[in-house]
Amino acid sequence: ARxxxxxxxxxxxxxxxxxVxxxxxxxxxxxxAMVCLMSATEVTKLTRMGKFDMSGRVSGPMAFLKKLRGKSTADVNTSPEDKSSAGARQMKMLRRLPRILRFxxxxxxxxxxxxxSMQYWLAGSEQNMVNLVQFLVERYATGSRRDMRPRCVVGAPLEYxxxxxYHPRMKQRLSASVADLPLxxxxxxxxTVGLLVMRSYLLAGNTGHYDGVITALEARGLKVIPAFATGLDNRPAIEGYFQRPDCQPVIDALVSLTGFSLIGGPAYNDAHAAEDILARLDVPYLAVTPVEFQTLDHWGASSRGLLPVESTMMVAIPELDGATGSMxxxxxxxxxHVRCTGCAKACTFEAVEGSHDMQTCSERADALAARVGKLIDLKRSARAERKVAAVIFNFPPNAGNTGTAAFLAVFESLYNTLAAMKVQGYTVDM
Structure with missing residues (x-):
């Protein structure tokens, strides 16, 4: 490294x-200078910026900041309301800290x-990235590079x-008001479909994968509310745009395009908190996957499909929240510009060399839109008209083992389920 x-x-x-x-x-x-942000402890401790060295004992300003941090949301005694607002409190503190430390x-x-530096990064638009680099050069460039300091024009972190x-056809693309969404x-x-998207991709203008899904859903006659929240806790977006003040849902289905768990992202997940808010929404929830660690043409040509890390983070962990329909x-x-062989369309994904911008797989986006549309049609249909299939244990097959799962009352449970469905309005002949 040089x-x-x-x-x-x-x-x-x-x-x-x-x-690395x-x-x-x-x-x-x-x-x-070495600036390590939002990473594993082994990496973060390598931070060295002037007199600030994270590898040493916590003292001085950092000890003071730990006192300001407040209690952890992992505390079992923390209320759901406190956990839900923790991200907002942390972002508020992040904005306040530089003003406190200034003196x-x-x-x-x-x-x-x-x-x-963290503020610049979290609001990672192109202008903020330029300002981040200029800020670090202006403050830390040494030796022969010190002459670069006066040439740096540093702007304050832009806030979003x-x-x-979000919508690709909104003039400003991002807004705090759902009324700004285009017709x-x-x-x-x-x-109505509630879409969860990642703010970091929106700020970077790298939204091709989201835009294709939005277009596909709208083409099937669906209203779309694409919403985002800072960080990896999606509850503020759900509570702000997918629910009324009385907590009744304004959407018929929830689709996460983030590729991560509902609350927590790639580093951890809070399945219990996700279960709580999904139970309040009570709508179908799909978590679908963008390929992050390989290119689309590599994925399309692969007999394996998703990499193990993708299967874990983007399929298995969201399923712990209650997500279904992974694709x-x-x-x-x-x-x-290699042609993708994943389907008969043989798409070529245009991208600037070295950028690997996100793109939509149009065949899969259309299939996703069709699936979501059918789920909403089913949800809106009369229960008496729905057709429900029940799958019961039968292994090994053709050996008289139907319904013989050990220690499980399969047929009794099936009967009770059918009886409950009949009470709730399903057509059941018993």
Whole structure:
């Protein structure tokens, strides 16, 4: 590694950070600054910015900041309301900290620079990324690079809605008000879909995978509310745009396009909190997957499909929340313009070399829209008209084992289920 200023972010998984950890450690004491944000402890401790060194004992400004942090949301005594608002409180504190530290001399100024760097990164628009680099160069460039400092024009972190709605046809693309959604998103008569998308992709303008799904859903006569929240806790978006004040849902189906769990993302998940808010919504919930760690053409040509890490983070963990219907709907395009062989369309995903921007798999996006439409049609239909299939134990097959699962009253349970369904309005002849 030869970089003079090193920025490392989102390195949570051992498969990702262990290969680069030796290079980071080797470069740490020889670069002008190393800024490690939102990563595993092994990576974060490598942060070194001026007098601020995370590898040492916590003291001074950092000890003071720990006192301001408040109680953890992992505390079993923390109320659901407190857990739901924890992300908002943390973001509020993140904005306040630089203002507090501004008046404390010494190491506190480098701690302030660390939190300002995090502000730039979390609101990761192109302009904020430019300002982040200029900010670090202006403050930490040394040696022959010190002459670059006066040439840096640093702007304050630009702020964007922390919770809001998105649509590719909105002039400003992001808004805190659902009333700003264009007519094409709000005039469908078939039902309403709540879409969860990631704010980081929106700020980066890397939204091709989301845009294709939005278009496919609208083409099938569905209203679409694409919403986002800061961080990886989607409850503020759900509570703000998919529910009325009395907690009644305004959507007929919930679809997460994030590829991660409903609450927690790739590093952890809070399945109990997800269960609570999904139970209140009481609508079909699908969590679908963009391929993040390979390109779409690689995925299309692969006999394996998803990589193990993708299957774990993007399929298995969301299923713990109660998600169903996992499928790929898009992912990273290939700058080599290779034709995808995943279906007969043989798409070529246009991308700038080295960018690997996100793209929609149009065949899968259309299949997803069809699936969501049918789920909404089913949800809106009269219960007496629905056809329900029951699958019961029968293994090994053709050996008289139907309904013989050990210690389970299969037929009694099936009878009780049918009786309960009849009470709730289903047509059942018993």
């Amino acid at each position: 970089a003079d200023i090193v920025i490392a972010t989102m390195l949570f998984m051992e498969d990702h950070f262990l290969p 950890l030796p290079a980071l450690r080797a470069r740490r004491d020889h670069c002008d 404390i001399p010494g190491t506190a100024q480098d701690v302030r620079a660390y939190f300002l 809605p922390e919770v809001g709605v 094409v998103a709000t005039t469908g008569q078939r039902g 790929v709907y898009g992912g990273r395009g290939s700058a080599s």
